[in-house]
Amino acid sequence: MVELENIIVKFLNQEANYSELEKLEDFLKNEGGKQVFNSYVKTQYLSTLSMTEYDVNKAKETIKTRLKKSKQTRRVYLYRKMALAASVIFTFGMAFYLFYNSGQVETPEPEKQPNLIVVGTDKAILTLENGDEVALEKGKKYQTGKVSSNGEELVYADKGQSEVGDKVPLYNYLTIPRGGQFFVKLSDGTEVWLNSETKLKYPVKFTDGISRQVELIYGEAYFKVSPSTVNKGAAFQVLTKSQEIDVLGTEFNLKAYNNDPVMATTLVVGKVKIKKGEVTETLMPNQQATISHESDKIDIEEIDVSQEISWVKGLFSFNEKPLVEIMTVLSRWYDTEVIFENAKQKNFVFTGILERTKAVEDILKLIEATSEGQLKFEINDKTININ
Incomplete structure (x- = not known):
């Protein structure tokens, strides 16, 4: 079976030789072989491409036109037979799709402009306490002291608290550019998901027994806070430019982009207290608090939190x-x-x-x-x- 799977891959990549094509053609003559072929192609290729708008009939006509222009060699003839067989058993037309894009035909194609807009990915800039910057991205590992990254997340050593009386806490910054996202686990066990165009400031180690404080300088972050009960009673506080959020152990989303007219805090689990100037409000699960940059008023409403935190999923x-x-x-x-x-x-x-x-x-x-x-x-x- 492994040999046949290799032949299927070679066929779809336009690399199968004459004898391999004959084997595959014989294999597709029985119903079991068709099912194996169909299942393998779907599993290996269909999941990586969006076929929601794929026009099979148009692809077939294009292939017919191009085949008429190609040289009538044995190799081309056999590939055409195999493509026709594949069209019967693979209803999604995946084989045709790959065959169509394989570059078999000698007819010159106009050059396509590269797609400059790409899907966002895991990437961030870590600014260390000494000012050095480290680029974090998929496939790139980083480790120093008690912090490490596999390119998709940044993890600080568990329970990295400083003793009261230690020197001034050292801070790191994690900056997520446009087109990026990242995850960080702080030294107290708090987990934070950071969305595109976001910057978070936090201590390398929290001071034992003192309120744990981080600052969302701008952007959007989802916090899953380590409870105070496992941090010697120390509460957790998130600062922004114009509000403070006090929590004990909870999950919430905070959106505070510089160019957004309001800041929005959405509570998923637990309980938080929001303070803006002299105004203080308590937020319950499934509630969202919005604050205008120009006003101290805190507006609270019931919302569907699943929509607000969908980006994390x-x-x-x-x-x-x-x-x-x-x-x-x-x-x-x-x-x-x-x-x-x-x-x-x-x-x-x-x-x-x-x-x-x-x-x-x-x-x-x-x-x-x-x-x-x-x-x-x-x-x-x-x-x-x-x-």
């Missing part, structure tokens, strides 16, 4: 959101600029749950399809124009 969740807010979220994740040609387009409302792993083109096509002709997206380099 790898999703975009938009519930009747205006397009201007949606494009702000997308521009941070895909590191792109957005231009509205008409101000009215900003008010277009969209509802949907989408995967953050999708290409931006797929998401824009879906939004465009629901607009009934009101919207048209065009991508130029790293800019999305909305007409």
Whole structure:
């Protein structure tokens, strides 16, 4: 079976020789062989490509046209027979898709411009206590002292508390650029997920018995706070430019981007106290507190927290959101600029749950399809124009 799987891979990659093609052709003559072929291709290839808008019939016609132009050698003839067999058993047309893109035909293709807008990934800049900066990214390991990273997360040694009376605490900064995300586990066991365009300040070690304090300088972060009961009663506090959040042991989302009109704190589990100036409010689970930068007023409302924290689970969740807010979220994740040609387009409302792993083109096509002709997206380099 391993040999046949290798032949299938070679066929799809246009590398199978004459004898291998004959073996595969014989293998596909029985129903069991067809099922194995179909299952293997789906498992190995379909999961990595979006087939939601794949036009099988169009691909077939394109292949027929190109095959007529190709040289009528034995190799080309056999590949055509195999492609026809594959089309019968692989209803999704995956084999045709790979065959179509394999570059067999000698007909020159116009050069395609590279896609400059890519999906966000795990990456961050760690600023150490001495000012040195370390780039963290997938596939790149880093370790020094009691902190280590595998390229997808940053972990400080558990229970790295300083004794009362020690010298001034040392701080690290973790900066997430546009098009990035990262996870950090602080020395007290608190877990923090950081969204694109975010910066967090925190001590390398918390002082034993004193309130644990971190600062969200800007951006969005989801906190799963280590309870005070395992930290000798020390409470946990998150600071922003204009508010303080006191917690004991809880999970909450804090969004405080510089260019957003309000800051939003969403409580998932536990209990938090929010302070802005002289105003203090207590937040309960499934509630969100919003604060304007120009006012000390704290507004609290009941919300569906699953939508607010969907980004932690790898999703975009938009519930009747205006397009201007949606494009702000997308521009941070895909590191792109957005231009509205008409101000009215900003008010277009969209509802949907989408995967953050999708290409931006797929998401824009879906939004465009629901607009009934009101919207048209065009991508130029790293800019999305909305007409």
